Amino acid sequence: MRAQFAAVLAVLLCIALPSRAQVDPDRPFDAFAPLDLPAPTEARLGSGAPGPAYWQQRVDYIINATLDAETKRLSATLEATYHNHSPHALTFLWIQLEQNLFRTDSIGTRSRTGGVMRAMEEEFNGGYDIPYIRTGNQDLEFQIYDTLCRVELPAPILPGETFELELSFAFDMPPYLRRMGAEDVSQGRIFEYAQWFPHVCNYDDVHGWNTLPYAGSGEFYTNFGNYEVNITVPRTYLVAGSGLLQNPEEVLTQTQRDRLEEAKQSRETVMIRSADEVEDASTRPTGDGPLTWRFKGDNIRTFAWAASDSFIWDACGVEIEDLDGSTRTVLCQSLYPVEAEEWKPTAEQGGSTQYVAHSVEFYSDFLYPYPYPIMTNVNGPEGGMEYPMIIFCGGRTGRGPLGVTDHEVGHTWFPMVVNTDERRHAWMDEGFNTFIGMHSLANFRGTDLDPGRSRRQTMELARGRSQPIAVFPDRNLPGLLGRLQYRKTAMGLHLLREVVLGPERFDYAFREYVRRWAFKSPQPADFFRTMEDAAGADLAWFFRQWYLEDTVLDHAIEVVFDEPEEVPADAEEGESPSVPTVTITLKSLGEMVMPAEVIVQFDDGEVEIRNYPVEAWATTRERSFTVELDGRSLRRVVVDRDDVLPDINPENNRWSADQ
Template identity: 40%
Template sequence: MKKFLIPFGFLLFVVGKSNAQNTQNNPGSNHGNKFEQLGGILPTPNEYRTASGAPGPKYWQQRADYDIKCNLDESKLQLTGSETITYWNNSPDALTYLWLQLDENEHSSKNNANYQDGSGMPDTASSQQIGRMMSQNEPNKGGVNIIKLTDGLGAAMKYTINKTMMRVELPTPLKPGKQIVLKVDWNYYISNRIKEGGRGGYEYFPEDGNYLFTITQWYPRLCVYSDFQGWQNHQFTGRGEFALTFGNFKVQMTVPSDHVVGGTGECQNYQQVLSPAQFARWQKAQTTKEPIEVVTLDEAKKSEQDKTTKTKTWIFKADNVRDFAWGSSPKFVWDAMPAYVEGKKVMCMSYYGKEAYGLYRKFSTKAVAHTIKTYSKFTIPYPYPVAQSVEASNGMEYPMICFNYGRTEKDGTYSEAAKYGMLGVIIHEVGHNFFPMIVNSDERQWTWMDEGLNTFVEYLTEELYDNKFPSRRGPAFTITDYMKLPKDQLEPIMTNSENIVQFGPNAYSKPATGLNILRETIMGRELFDYAFKEYARRWAFKHPTPADFFRTMEDASAEDLDWFWRGWFFGTDACDIALDSVKGFKPEFITKSNGTAVVYKKLAGPQVNAFEDISKVRNRDDKNIQFLTDADTTLRDFYWKYDRGIEPYDTTNIAVPNNTTAATLTDDEKKAIAAENFYQLFFTNKGGLVMPIIIEWTYKDGTKEVERIPAQVWRKSETKLSKIFVKHKEVASIKLDPMRETADIDESNNSWPNVSAPSRFQVFKAAEQARGQSTGGNPMQAAEKKKGF
C-alpha cells in the first residue's frame, strides 16, 4: 500500500466477519491473564488449516484466468476493455453466484462505497481542498460502465452492482471441480490521480503537455472465495486493499505509439514495439552488470514532444499472479539489468521521467535488485521473471511492478530526505511482491498481515543496504510516541483496516516493530528467521489468516509466544517498566540464627539516526554481512560521504534486610560469600504490556554488563516484581533497556540512581510539497554551488 483498529469483540473466523477480543481468564487479578494461551480466541483447527499453522490436507483455493484487450484513449482520457474470465471452482461448495470487484467505482459519485468520516473547517485551506469540498456531492462521469456481460457462448447474464461490487447470478450452480467462462465489456474515464487521489489514474504535466498513466484496479476481477469466510466482498473505500484470486493473465494494451509501457509479467512483442536500437539495448541488458538504458533520456525527451494519433499494441503475459497493473507514458526512460536469485535470472527494471532522472538512474534498478535478493533470503526465492519500479509520484504495489516517488530539484540535486524516501518506498513496494502478492493475505480485513510484515522485511532490507540507513519503522524506540497516546486514540493491531485511526503506526510500524523485538530481543535471530521463513514457505501462493501466522511462528521455533500476540497484537497496552528502587546488601556472618543481609540550521544535518539500534550494531559486527554500498561503491553518493563526515557538515551557514534462620557458616563458606554484593531490584509494570527486563549494570571499576530476563518473569505477578541479583563487583549505577529494545515509553524511570530524561528540542513543520520531491535543506546543492558548478 501507499508508503504509511476493531473494538475488542470475539475473534471469530467465520464467513464474512472477523472481530478480536483480548479475553481475560482471571479479571481483577495481577496474574493468570497475560500469559494464558490464546485458546478460544483463535479459530478451531480443521482439515483446511491445522493447529500447527500449516495448510491442512484438504486446503483449497479458487483460480481465475484473464484474457484482456484494452485501449487507452489519451485524447478522451478513457480506457475501454474487453475481457474473458475463466473461473475454477475448487471449493467443496456449489456456487449460485460470483462476486466481482469494480474498484474504479471509488471515483463514481453514484457507486462509491460512501464510507464517510467526520470533518472540520480548517483555519487555512488550499484551493484544491476547497474544490474537493465543493465537488464531493456533484455528479461525475467516474466509475466503471459495464457494456455487456455474457457467458462463454454469448448468452447474456444477470448481474447486480452494489457500489464497488458486482454480483453475477449463475443460471445453474457452479459445482465443485467445474469452471465457467465470463465475457465482460466495459469502460471508464481515467481520473486525475494527483487532484482526486487514489492509486491509479493520470498525472498531467502542463509544461510538457503530456501524461503519465498508472492503470491499476482497472478491470472487473473476481473476489476471493475462501474456506474461512466465504466471499470477501467488503466494499472498496479507498483504504482496505485487495484480496484477490491467483491465475494466469494475457493482456494486450493499445496505447499511443510514442508511449512506453511497463506491466505485470513479461512483454511478448518487444521486437515489434521497440525501435531496432532499443531492442538491441534490451538484448544487451540481459547480461549487463550495470543498468542499461533501453529507452534513453534523449529518446524520452523527444517522445514527450511528439504528438501522434498512431497507436501500438503491447502484449504481456503473467502466470500465477493475483493481479495485473501497468504504466504508460511518453515520458519514460527505461533501464534494466539482471539479478540472480539462487541461479535464476530476474530482470530488474525502472521507468521514470526526466524529473526523477538524477535519482532513479543511479539508484532505482539496483535497489530493486537488492530488494528481491534480500527478501528472498528471509522468505522464499523470488519466483517471477521480472521486478519493476515506476516513478509516478506515488507508492503502490502489484505483482512484478510497483509505482514509487522521488524527484530531484530542477538542477538535478536532491535532499537526503528525497534520496532515502525514494529508496525506502522502492524497497517497500517491491517487497510487496512477497507480502501479499505471493503470501496472499486478506488486505481488506487484516492490513497488518501485508503492510506490517512487509514493513518489517523492508526494515531488514534497508539495514543491509547501508549501516547508516535512517530506518524509521522497525527500531523499538521509534514506536514509543504512538504507544504512549491516550487509549481512546489507539486500537489493537487486530483491527479491520477501515476502522483504524492512526493507520501508519498501527498497520505498518507497530507490527514491524513487534517482529523486530521478537527477532532481536525475545527469540533471537536464528529461531525467528527459521520460523518466519517457514511461514513464507507454507503460505506462498495461498491465503493465510492471522492464526496461521501466529501458530507457524510458535510451531517452527518451540517458543510459546501467546503472551506476545495477546499484548502486542490484540491489546493497546504499552511497555513502561519502572525501576522503582534498589536495595544493596553485604553479608554479615554471625554464630546465631539471625537475618542476613534546537538548534535550527539552514542546511540539514546528516540523517543518521541519533541512536544506533541493536540491529545496526549486530549487523556491523557480523563478519558475514556485506552492505550493498560496500559491495557496490557506485552507490556511494554525496550523502554516503556526508553521513560519515567525509563531506563536512557545513556549520558556518547554520543557525539552526531479609530475615531467615541459618546455621553457623564455616570459614570456607564465609570466604566464598564475603566478597559478593547482593542487590534487590523492585520493578513496576506501569504500562501493562509484559516485556523482557533488560538490565545494564555499571560497576564502580567502570566496566559494564548486560543481563536479560525473559518476559515470563512477570507470569505470577503482572504488575509488580522484585528480584535478587548477586554480583562479584560493587554496582555504581543501573539502567533498564540500554539499547531501547522494548519500546519503553518512559525512560525517565529506567535508571538508578535516577537520571532525568534529556530535554527535547523544538521541531517545526515544513511547508508541504508534492510527494517524493526533494524537501528540506539540500546540502548537496549548497556544496555544488560552493564548487562553482
C-alpha cells in the first residue's frame, strides 16, 4: 500500500515539476490576465482602500486572573462587551477556545505529527474548564467543538447594539511550548501566557464568522478592543503585559518607580531591578500574600503577559513623532533571567532594551508611528512570539536575540496595527515583517540590504518541493512555513521594490497600504489593489505569479553570429561586403515573467545594455536584437549579471567567447 502510494506520488511529481518550470506554450501570456479578485464594495473599494461602508466589530474585555505558581494553574473570570458595528443581526456568538489545542483529542493534536504534538498526545490533557457563560444573571447555553464554542443568545444582537458576556475559565499550563509556557531558571520560574483567554471570534464582511480552528500553526485573527487585565501573582513576582501598569505604587518599590521615571527620560538603558537585586526581598513591596498587577491596553487585538520571580528589569525611553508632528515618549523595557547574557546592557549600547528601542524608532520612521506607550521584551521559554506591546524572545546568547527581537517588534505593524487574518494569510504578517526586518537590521548594522537568506530559500523552493504562498499556514507541507510565508514573501517584496517599481515608488505605495489599513483588517485583494493604486502600476502579473500561484523564472540567452556573405567576383563597383553582426535573443522560458537587463561586452571594453520592462513579455517570450561587430569581437553576454532574480537555471543566463 505504501510503496504503491509512493510510486503514484513520483509519477505526479514528474508531471508537476516540468509544468511549474516551463511556460505552457499554448498560453504564454496568461501571466498578464487580470487577477480574479472579489468584486469591490462600498466597504472595500476598487482602489484597495476601506470605503464609506467599512465596518468592524469591537470587543472590550475585563479579565481578573490568578496564577497559582506552584501548580501552574490559572483561574480567571472574564467580562466581554461585544459591540455589533455590523449592519447585521447576530443570532449566536462564536468564541475561540485556543487552550483546547492542548487537549489530547484536539484537531491539532490528532492531525499533526512529530515533536510537540506527539508529546501532547502522550503526556498531558490540557484545555479549559468553563464552569459558566452568562449574561447578567442568565446562564447561556453553549456548545464546544474543539477550539470553538458557539454561544446561544437570548435575543439577536441588533446592528449598533452591545452585548455583555461573563465567563469563568481555568486551565493548567502545558508542560511543553506552543506560544506560551513555563520554565524553571536558576533564580525562579518564568511564566509566559498568550492565546490564553476565551475570546469572541472576528465577524467580518468577507467571511461572516471567522471560525478556523486553532490547529497549531495559524496564529490568530481577532477584534480590536480595550483591555483591563488584573493579574494576581505571588508577591515575589514581577509582571509585564499588553498595556500600561495602572498601580505601580502597589506593586513596585519607590526606588523602582523612581528608576522607571528616569528611564523614560533616558535613551540609554537604565536598570530598574539589577541582577544583584533579584533575590533581595527588599526589592519587593513589604507585606504578606499575593499582589494584583493592574494593566490597561487600549485598541489592541489581544492581551499577553509574563510573570517571574527571576526577572532582571531594565528600560529606556524613545521619542516618537506622530503623523500630526507631535511627539511622545515610548518606554522600551526588557525582563529576563540572569542566564540571558546577551540581554544585559553594555557600554557599546547593546542588550535587549537597545534592540527594542532601535526597532521601535526605525519602523516608526519607515512605516507608521509606533502607536502604543510601551514595548516590553521578555526572555523565557518561548523562542519568538509577538503580541501587542509585549514580545517573547527565547535566545539568551550570541546573535539570536537581536534578530528575533527586531522581528517580533516588527510584528507591531503586521499584524498588530494592520490586523490581517493570520490563520488564513500568514504571508501578510510573517512575510511583510521579514521584508521590513531586512531594512531594520541593515540600518542597525550600517550595512547594505541583504536578502541573502530569503533569496536562498526562494531558490530552494523553485528547485524543490513548493506550494503557493497563499496557502493557509495549517495546510503547509511540513517545513515550508518559514520558506514560503516568511522568506519567499519577503523576497517578492524586495524584488518588487528593487527591480520592478524602484524604492521611492514602492515605499510610497507600501506606506499608503499601512496608513489606509492601520487599525483595520485588509484582505489580500485590498493589499494588491492598494499597491496598484498608489504605485500607479498594473501588478496583477506579479501578485499572481509570486503570491497566488507557484511559478518559476527561467531567463535564457541565445547568441547567433551572422557571417557576412562573400562579395561575388562579378560584383559591381562600389558594392561592399555586408557587415558581420550578431543576433542576441533573450528568452523567458518559465511561467514567471520579470524585467530583465542584458549586458553585452566586447573585447575593446565597450558595453551595450538592453533593459526590458516586464511588458516586453506581453506578446512574446523571445526578444532579439542585432549588434554590429564593427571589427570588435564579442566577449560576453549576460542577463541578470548580479543574480538578483530567482532564476531556476542560471547556467543559460550567459554566453561567453571563452566557453
